[in-house]
Amino acid sequence: MLELDGLCKSYDSIKAVDNISLSIAPESLTVLAGADGAGKSTLLKIILGLVKKDRGKIYLDQKPIGSDFSKITSITGYMPERFSLYTDLSVEENMNFFSDIQEVPRRRREDLKQRLLEKTGMLPFKKRRAGALSGGMKQKLALSTILLSSPDIIILDEPTTGVDPLSRIEFFNIIEELKEEGKTIIVSTPYLDEAEKGDDIVFIKNGKIIKQGSIQSLKENFPARLFRILPEGNIFKAIESIRADDEITDNVYIRGRYIKYMQSGTAGFIDRIPAKEVKKVSPTLEDIYLYYERNINAV
């Protein structure tokens, strides 16, 4: 069990992490979701001792770690947002290299390597120089190198940025499996679709937790009514004209071919929106995020 208590970090006048407290249950998947610059990366780095906190405490299994971050780092695999691969080494050589420095037992190594490369679809490119991989392929290789050491705690900072939709699903399947093997996983991501896989979802904005809970509780307690609207004609034109209506403007946004309308108060303006089809729908995590993101006071 990992507990964060009142963590703070400021840069000049910017509060990057502002009094964050969080309990991370063992064998669970915690998803940190928030905008760029919300403080997700700084928070993760504080946990690893890579950024010095101004204030707050970190507990591992009820014991304060004090300034001894090796208690955490020795059992944690971390994939930073800006990871590094050896661009002159091949995919396989990178895997071998990271196996060596992470002291992965030989008998485990080959099997694990094979499985990770297969799962990420990288097996056919085993011999390719890492520098010659596409953006998303590099990302997949970086994740694979982290997972080699089978750490107890796995911290991934935006691991799926640039990863294609099908591989993203595979990614989370791997994470699910790791969880079942008993790992504790913390993932930061701007993609709310995949956050649906999390046990605990933490929305962060301006260094603060603005909302937190299980998917189920977030969905059950969603305080607005949500409508999905299929507009006539071009979606951008439609949303522009809808936004001209002051009372609706802040409550509509686009999602694929639909416009979504969040009705917070009792007064509904849904009748004023021209539409081919209107349907009341239950919120996805993205809707929930967008709700709290703009209604911080409603938290």
Add this chain to the structure above:
Amino acid sequence: MQFEDIIRVNELTKKFGAFYAVNRISFNIRRGEILGFLGPNGAGKTTTIKMITGLLRITSGNVFVKGLNVKKQIKQIKAFTGYMSQKFSLYPLLTSLENIEFFGGISGLPRKEIKKFQQQITDMIPVKILKQKIMDIPPGIKQQVALFTCLMPDPDIIFLDEPTSGVDPKNRRDFWMQIYKLKKAGKTILVTTHNLDEAEYADRIIIIHNGKIIRQGEPSTLLKNENMDSMEDLFKKAVTDHETN
């Protein structure tokens, strides 16, 4: 309209050693459209864009931009194309304002003009952030600065390679409203994305895989033709169909 098809790509191919990253693809881009360019990692999207914009040598095939041949007239073509690369090619050690000065310089803009742009961006982003090194600012802002620099020479044709990767739901939407504004201003836009909800914002999409085009058309028509409800399903089917063939 002088060129209905502002870009014509014909049998375009890129080989790295014996490996075909892009394998004889042909397609056109229509003036004023938003073309969504989709495909799994390693499909060949970036490689294709780099060939069209003259950043990567073409192995075989041809690309014509407004009737000009990329192989021969790339200088002229560069004058009216903008390219925002997958990893935003801003200088990490320079500030945003310095990057604007630098890229304004290479685009051959006069000093006065560059100053005007530097002023203009302060309306969008706080000066304090603009004076920080690129490496220290959040990706969402980096992306705005990158787009801004790419638009400074006022290009007609804009290539955006994964402009919304790593961008949160709110900023992603704001970014797409900007893309729409560009379209309204008459620009032609090619955009790649791994966020399939965004594919529906494009007038047309092309899905590529293993260097080949596996689907193309209007998003709604494609969905209807294959009797599918979501882009995710369509994407998955296109990719697996191709792999089992």
